Amino acid sequence: MATPTFLPLLNSIAVNEAKGEILLRTWAEATQDATLEAALRFVAIREGEHAAAFTKRMCELGHAVDESTAYQVFKNFDELVACAGGDASDAEKVAMLTGNQNGEDRGESRDPFRGFFNDTTIDPQTGALLGRYICEERDSGRRLQAEYQRVCGAQNHAPASADLAEMRACIETLQAEVQSLKKAVKQKRAATA
Numbered sequence: 001m002a003t004p005t006f007l008p009l010l011n012s013i014a015v016n017e018a019k020g021e022i023l024l025r026t027w028a029e030a031t032q033d034a035t036l037e038a039a040l041r042f043v044a045i046r047e048g049e050h051a052a053a054f055t056k057r058m059c060e061l062g063h064a065v066d067e068s069t070a071y072q073v074f075k076n077f078d079e080l081v082a083c084a085g086g087d088a089s090d091a092e093k094v095a096m097l098t099g100n101q102n103g104e105d106r107g108e109s110r111d112p113f114r115g116f117f118n119d120t121t122i123d124p125q126t127g128a129l130l131g132r133y134i135c136e137e138r139d140s141g142r143r144l145q146a147e148y149q150r151v152c153g154a155q156n157h158a159p160a161s162a163d164l165a166e167m168r169a170c171i172e173t174l175q176a177e178v179q180s181l182k183k184a185v186k187q188k189r190a191a192t193a
Contacts, residue, residue: 006119006126007063008071010054013133015070018051019077020044027084027093036090039147043140050133057129090151098148113137 004010024044028037055065074080083096113134122130 003063004061004121004123004126006122007058007061008069009116009119010058010061010126011063011065011069012071012073014051014054014058014065015067016073017047017054019074021047021051023074023077023081023084023097026081027097030085031090033090033151036147036151039143043144046136046140050136053129053133057126060125094148094152 021044024040024047028040028044031037031040058065080097083093086093088096116130116134117127
């Protein structure tokens with residue numbers, strides 16, 4: 001039996017999904033944000049299931065996963081895991097792990113799954129696995145993007161302590177001026193009565 005032409009694709013998915021699971025679980029264990037943690041854990045479970053499913057499919061086709069030949073999505077993987085498990089804020093982790101400073105969906109990348117079915121030799125069982133994988137990956141991407149935007153938005157809208165002190169000082173000044181105006185109005189009313 002000839003080696004399937006789509007085997008490198010299956011191999012790369014198996015390798016990178018296993019790494020994605022490690023990265024997201026590490027981040028989930030480090031975050032203090034319960035909503036983000038839940039999303040990270042959910043997607044990590046999917047990543048692990050994808051890694052296992054593609055590893056199984058390769059085994060069924062008579063081949064083993066080979067990390068050395070896989071396309072590497074995660075450059076500097078050990079550094080990324082250290083970042084995910086580190087003390088940086090979740091917003092800082094979004095910036096470091098995605099290269100996106102504010103969590104916005106930049107729409108820069110084209111659909112990475114668009115060419116998956118260009119290989120017309122993909123068998124029905126592999127095709128079904130790829131179809132489910134693509135739909136789940138897109139859903140996971142939407143879930144994570146929503147969380148990234150929420151986390152980054154919360155940080156961007158939270159005033160820094162210096163800004164907060166300045167706002168408090170302004171409020172106190174305004175309160176004092178309002179009290180002065182109230183006193184002046186009372187005095188004027190008393191004088192005209």
